[in-house]
Amino acid sequence: MTTPDVGQIYTDYHGKVMGYIRARVQSAADAEDLCSDVFEKVFLKIGDYDSEKSALSTWIFTITRNTVIDFFRRNHPSDELDENIPDDSEVDAALLRTETLSELAMALRHLPAQFAEIVVLRYYDNKPLTEIADRLGISYGAVKLRHQAALKALREALGEN
Amino acid sequence: MERKLAALFDFQKFENNSDLQKVIDAVHARSARRELSMEDLEYVNAAQGSYISPEQNPLEKPRK
Numbered sequence: 001m002t003t004p005d006v007g008q009i010y011t012d013y014h015g016k017v018m019g020y021i022r023a024r025v026q027s028a029a030d031a032e033d034l035c036s037d038v039f040e041k042v043f044l045k046i047g048d049y050d051s052e053k054s055a056l057s058t059w060i061f062t063i064t065r066n067t068v069i070d071f072f073r074r075n076h077p078s079d080e081l082d083e084n085i086p087d088d089s090e091v092d093a094a095l096l097r098t099e100t101l102s103e104l105a106m107a108l109r110h111l112p113a114q115f116a117e118i119v120v121l122r123y124y125d126n127k128p129l130t131e132i133a134d135r136l137g138i139s140y141g142a143v144k145l146r147h148q149a150a151l152k153a154l155r156e157a158l159g160e161n
Numbered sequence: 162m163e164r165k166l167a168a169l170f171d172f173q174k175f176e177n178n179s180d181l182q183k184v185i186d187a188v189h190a191r192s193a194r195r196e197l198s199m200e201d202l203e204y205v206n207a208a209q210g211s212y213i214s215p216e217q218n219p220l221e222k223p224r225k
Contacts, residue, residue: 020175095169101172105180105183117191122166124185
C-alpha cells in the first residue's frame, strides 16, 4: 500500500474541506483555523489510512466532520450542536462513497417530483416537515404522507429492507 | 433510512457529486418558481383587495 502524497491531498481537498466548514462556521477566522486543524490531523494520521477500508475522500470527510463537531462542543456547548450535522454513528462508513451519491441521485430521479422535493428539502436543506408544508402550500398531514411514501420508495430503490 | 439519507446528503456537501447536485439544483429551482408564483398570487390578491371602484370611492365626485 502506498501512502498518498500530502501535497497532492492538500491541493485536491482544500476546497472541499473549506467549503464544508464555511457552510457551518460563521467566522472566517474560525473556519481557517479548523481547516488547518483538519489538514494537520490528515498529515499526522496519513500513515494509518487504509484504502481497503474507505476511499480517501470519505476518510478526509470524516476527519473534517468530526473536527467541526468538536469545535461546536468545545466553543458552543449551550448551542444546539449544529442540527445540520447528522449523527451518523450508526451509518456504515463504507456507505459514504461518491458511487452511493450517484445511486441516490438516480433513485431520486425515479421518484415523483413532489416526493424528491420533500426528500431534498428535508435531508439536504434540513427543513422540518412543518416548514416544508408551508413552502409547498399543502397540509402537514399531506407532507407527512408524501415523506413516508418517498422513504419507502427510496428504501426499495436502494435495496434496503 | 432517515439517518442514511441525512448522512449521505451531509457527505454530498463535502463531495459535490455532480449527479446528485443536478437533482438538488432542479428541486431548488422548482421551489423557487413556486415561491415566485405564490408571491405573484399574493400581489394580485393584495392589488384586488385594495382596488376601489370610482362608484365606491367617497372622494370621487358623482358623475351626472
